Amino acid sequence: MPDVHRRLFLATGIAAGGTLAVPGLSAAGAGTAALRYPFHLGVASGDPRPDRLVLWTRLATAPLDLDGGMGDKNILVEWQLATDEKFANIAASGNAVAVPGEGHSIHAEPRGLSPGTEYFYRFKAGEHISPVGRTRTAPAAGSAPGSLTFAFASCQHFEEGWYHAHRFIAEDEPDLVLFLGDYMYENNSGRGNLVRGYVEFDEVNRLVEHRLRYAQHRLDPDLKAAHAAAPWLPVFDDHELENNWWGVNFDQPERKQPAFQAFWENMPLPRSMKPENSAIPLYRTITWGTLARFHMLDTRQYRWKQAPNNNNTNCGELRRTDRTLIGDAQEKWLLDSLTARDSGWDFLGQQVFFAQRDGDGRASTCDVSEDAWDGYPANRERIVRGWIDRKVRNPVVLTGDVHRHWASDLRLNYHDHDSPVVGTELVTTSITSRGSTTPPDNLDENPHLRYIGHQRGYVRARVTPDQLTAEFMGVSSVLVRDPAQVELSVVKRFHVADGLPGLQPG
Template structure:
């Protein structure tokens, strides 16, 4: 077997599966090195940028990863831990430093640094940076959340998903970085497991063979995150605001469900792959140690309260779901998709969500998650054909969550999601088969950052969705993201679209402005 610091687990033995299940990841054994480097790194180490995330009223996580050669194994770092100095200040010039310290960047964590900065003041902007080896990182701007019961007049947020690196340029992130957002959500498909091609697809960048294959090993997943994070526009968007991040399927493998892989690989083999994927995700995102995976398991769902205005429920609709109904794909509603016992969230997460709704802690209750809840009939005419990978394949979950919100008299329920590579804004009903089922929530599905390439204003598939689903109020098939302004009176969603992601300097405009009024779950298109 190869050196323990860079093992390749292309096949799974019983022992390897046991290690993954026990939480000891392949190639993640603690380094035997005892020497700590305080001032030596082999080149500029902040090539992957900096980031902050998971804001609380008194805390925020700040992140970086030392990688002087970002696309090399371990970023070009040696096996010694490195001491990294960090600072948080109230001003961009760091004249009023309020917190500082040293963190250890270890090889077994890809020399990433996650600092959970505590003792901050609520609902305030801060600036942060890192120092190591005579180098200073770029400066990041972040913001804590308000206290739980604080009166908040407005919150500005943005959300994005689906950013296949090889399918275009991150122009949408360049635009996002110029805006003033209190928080940014990434709702899945931060990376894609597919090979990027010898020429990097639309990027036209020569790629080493390691990047041309599908990710399965820990090295593969680490390399893919490093590749994506070299993008300057993505780095700028991370540096401009705190991010709250969940994952979808491509962070592991297309359309995985629970312990079932796309191609029905042996469960033990897939769980090792899932463990590798989750570990690399944690190493490269500004999240707390509470999100540190234990083998193939990770605590992804969590809540963030923004005063009395908004509560965000960040969901995980991959790890606990039943397998896709009827073999996946686009199908007519069927006994599997209509089975009352099936779930997309798992029982524990569903209870957590419904119990939280009963607390009525904020004016707007938000589901920040992966894919569309709304029924999306994709067939013209009388036949009904819906995707089995969305909530259409888990009708009972839709009924329980939306019906539960209605029973608990949730004041305003809003779903924000991605995955579809198109923008779709819908009014949500617990039961689309029942004409008397009321509208109880609204949903704003955002398009992809790049996945699907340039697109167009409205393709044939999008027109069919509008024609066949009267609850769908807006559709678009361009790339971009959604920015929202939320007040006690109104939720406003601006759909920002890019005319072309196939070139570096596409034009970003607002395609539509949609609003929802307090207590009225109806979408108005302006």
């Protein structure tokens, strides 16, 4: 394939080996002259806006070497964006410099693009041409697109399965892919029956460790295909750093900085989101004309520590009215974002379970997961009241984390089973990470929880002004490697009608 891409590149402008004068790049010439093929980690795009988006690649000539095989050289990388797969109609091109301090990642941000347009993109370094990625810009502000398709997914423990779900996402060619966290796990599976293992290495530098872990994931052909098929909106959850980590007071900045840095380096995120001082600006809104908005939340960096909950009759701390999961600034930002009422559908793309899951169904106890929104009920209520007060037309929460498909009607008071439905939650299962072997048994106590599915997979969604259709997709196995032996099926389908919150059977 590289030969094909090279011919295309030669035919359409940037001659292989051509010289570009870039000030301050004296090392580039020497670096690219003997460069081996550097595009093993694939290409990606993300955060589409009407006039711009992010094009990503990360150079590595030897991806599982400590330095990716790249040494300390700066490398000049050219990029092209075209409206056709053969790159006959170039819409934008430019160059960027891959530097060691950014893991030789590229985050190119072409601007002045046409809204609502499909594009193809590729990179060139030295003599080498990358695979081609497909992407698209968001529709123009104020325009009224007739439909939108997106996939959302989470939790892809590398050791626990093959990424068949990503291959199917790539085949769907959705307009957008939301990745809702646990892109990688800091810990070994520890569960046996693994399909593949992490590369072990003697290295104490956490940034190097994280880079290698991401590189190992990005060598997976199915994951590379999903990245190359559509623009992504990634957010992290806990395992990109540590299980159930929490908040501003998490007292290990020396661990946050490398985890955030490696996340940014390996995701198609804009340069404006590059982490500094052990913080990364992760929450943002992506707007799809007047049809939909995606409010991508950060449920880790600003949360209070989980309430101790080993005695579920001692609920005082958990129910403190000032407890926060997303922090005051993000809460204000979210409610302000929801105030501008020009959107048909408002999706909250986030990590942890939003609806109440009460083990015994009794209001006097708090038999709940303290890491989920149930551990921060006052914050949840402020947000739900906020969207009710603002007359948000169609609020839908999209969630990962729990390694099962779930679908829920949202209420203000879950203990009153007749209280009105005020929103909808769709939870995607994991790409590979295993769920607990014990199915939750509290559905009778929680009638708003409408569905639980146990397969691995993802959720496929289609949005029109009239309705949202969510298809819970299941893969038949993540333990079988042979794609020919793995099937994808719609295990459940729900609709949500415009202006009528809650689930309707599909």
